Amino acid sequence: MALESHLNADVFSYSGQIVDGLENSILDLIEDLAKDNEKKKDRLIVILTTPGGSAIAVKRYVNIIRQHMMK
Secondary structure, eight states: OHHHHHHTSEEEEEESOBOTTOHHHHHHHHHHHHHOTTTOOSOEEEEEEOOOBOHHHHHHHHHHHHHHHOO
16 A cells, blocks of 8 residues: 555566456456546556466456556
8 A cells, every 4th residue: 555655656576477367356356446446547557467478368467457557
């Protein structure tokens, strides 16, 4: 919460391998963040700690974020 206040942005942090099959979990988290219009900020900061993984999964994650946060 302090980081969000300091950056004046919502913060999404992910730590782990980027793999196919996590799209529904990412979607649930982003939808929860996006639907809280009273608290939703105009910016989203994404913090990744990952050894890498699937480029296709990254594209899907980005599309989920764009679809729900860019409204």
